[in-house]
Amino acid sequence: MFDHPSYDHHEGVHFFEDERSGLKAIIAVHSTARGPAAGGCRMWDYDTGEDALRDALRLSQGMSFKNAMADLPLGGGKAVIWGNSRTGKSKELFEAFGRAIESLNGSYYTAEDVGIDTDDIAIVSTQTKYVAGLDTGAAASGDPSPTTALGVYRGIKACAERAFGTGDLSGRVIAVQGVGSVGGYLCDHLANEGAKLFIADIDKVELEAVRSRTGAEIIAPESIYDTDAEIFSPNALGAIINPQTLPRLKAKVIAGGANNQLASPEMGFAVQERGILYAPDYVINGGGIINVAAEISGEYSRDWVMTKLDTLVDTLGHVLDEALSANEPTHLVADRMARARIASSRPA
Numbered sequence: 479m480f481d482h483p484s485y486d487h488h489e490g491v492h493f494f495e496d497e498r499s500g501l502k503a504i505i506a507v508h509s510t511a512r513g514p515a516a517g518g519c520r521m522w523d524y525d526t527g528e529d530a531l532r533d534a535l536r537l538s539q540g541m542s543f544k545n546a547m548a549d550l551p552l553g554g555g556k557a558v559i560w561g562n563s564r565t566g567k568s569k570e571l572f573e574a575f576g577r578a579i580e581s582l583n584g585s586y587y588t589a590e591d592v593g594i595d596t597d598d599i600a601i602v603s604t605q606t607k608y609v610a611g612l613d614t615g616a617a618a619s620g621d622p623s624p625t626t627a628l629g630v631y632r633g634i635k636a637c638a639e640r641a642f643g644t645g646d647l648s649g650r651v652i653a654v655q656g657v658g659s660v661g662g663y664l665c666d667h668l669a670n671e672g673a674k675l676f677i678a679d680i681d682k683v684e685l686e687a688v689r690s691r692t693g694a695e696i697i698a699p700e701s702i703y704d705t706d707a708e709i710f711s712p713n714a715l716g717a718i719i720n721p722q723t724l725p726r727l728k729a730k731v732i733a734g735g736a737n738n739q740l741a742s743p744e745m746g747f748a749v750q751e752r753g754i755l756y757a758p759d760y761v762i763n764g765g766g767i768i769n770v771a772a773e774i775s776g777e778y779s780r781d782w783v784m785t786k787l788d789t790l791v792d793t794l795g796h797v798l799d800e801a802l803s804a805n806e807p808t809h810l811v812a813d814r815m816a817r818a819r820i821a822s823s824r825p826a
């Protein structure tokens with residue numbers, strides 16, 4: 479574990495198996511320097527346990543950085559459940575997962591991520607109080623996706639302002655990869671402002687729903703990288719900016735909600751070399767965790783969430799401006815800022 483390429487001084491990496499329900503889960507706690515680790519749970523049918531581990535390690539580190547950049551009193555962690563979210567869910571599985579979280583005594587809070595919905599989280603909450611993203615309850619914050627999407631939309635405008643001289647998106651051609659929870663809400667915002675949308679997804683039902691709401695044009699999933707778009711917005715899975723896809727992109731901006739968009743840090747340099755402005759994913763997609771943090775605080779306030787979102791958009795602007803003026807890749811500037819924020823919170 480200590481030599482794993484994605485291991486970054488994680489405080490704890492926990493493996494859980496429950497034979498009765500079939501649960502196989504990994505909970506990675508990257509840092510609790512700023513507060514309890516918080517980050518969603520992803521359910522995915524990984525090819526190997528190694529793939530699941532790599533995802534848990536990378537996503538949890540991303541959460542530390544994300545929570546720091548959103549200026550939240552939270553550390554970073556993430557859970558992955560190894561299984562098919564369409565066929566592998568059961569009450570027993572999420573109860574076992576809830577017990578796993580409870581056994582960590584509050585060092586990790588969970589919520590929704592890919593493959594997990596509010597019904598699943600409600601079952602988890604019967605076994606542990608270290609859970610957020612609930613639909614009901616005194617401080618319930620519900621689905622974080624609309625707030626994530628709002629932050630991504632505002633972040634895209636901040637990028638457009640720097641790349642095109644105006645944040646106005648009317649008439650801008652935008653390719654959106656993934657129109658699930660975040661991508662779907664995002665398309666609504668973009669279409670409302672008059673952007674011309676191309677959308678791709680492997681889920682035909684979601685695609686059709688978004689097309690009929692927004693008038694977007696549907697593109698085959700593999701062709702989205704070749705679309706003649708000014709902005710590319712990834713809102714599906716990670717590692718989609720890689721040596722195979724980057725040369726195909728025509729966009730001047732990459733800005734979307736997906737986690738871990740760069741296949742490797744080197745891709746951040748390659749993106750800059752191509753003259754593309756990249757919004758670091760864990761900065762632009764911090765809206766959802768802000769919404770979740772309001773729930774964890776025990777007293778949900780929409781005003782507090784919106785104020786934090788304003789600050790987040792400003793922080794993204796600082797990252798972009800610093801990178802542009804120092805001629806540095808944006809991911810490097812964001813990483814430096816995030817690590818400095820975490821280090822300054824660590825008890826002496």
Ligand SMILES: NC(=O)c1ccc[n+]([C@@H]2O[C@H](COP(=O)([O-])OP(=O)(O)OC[C@H]3O[C@@H](n4cnc5c(N)ncnc54)[C@H](O)[C@@H]3O)[C@@H](O)[C@H]2O)c1
Binds near residue numbers: 736
């Ligand atoms: N939900 C949130 O609040 C939140 C917050 C921060 C980051 N994120 C990240 O945003 C991304 C999307 O999250 P979500 O909650 O919308 O998940 P989701 O499961 O609702 O949506 C993901 C969509 O991507 C599609 N997809 C999968 N593979 C694809 C492919 N090869 N090409 C095109 N589309 C594909 C899926 O069919 C699905 O519609 C994830 O990377 C997630 O980690 C989500």
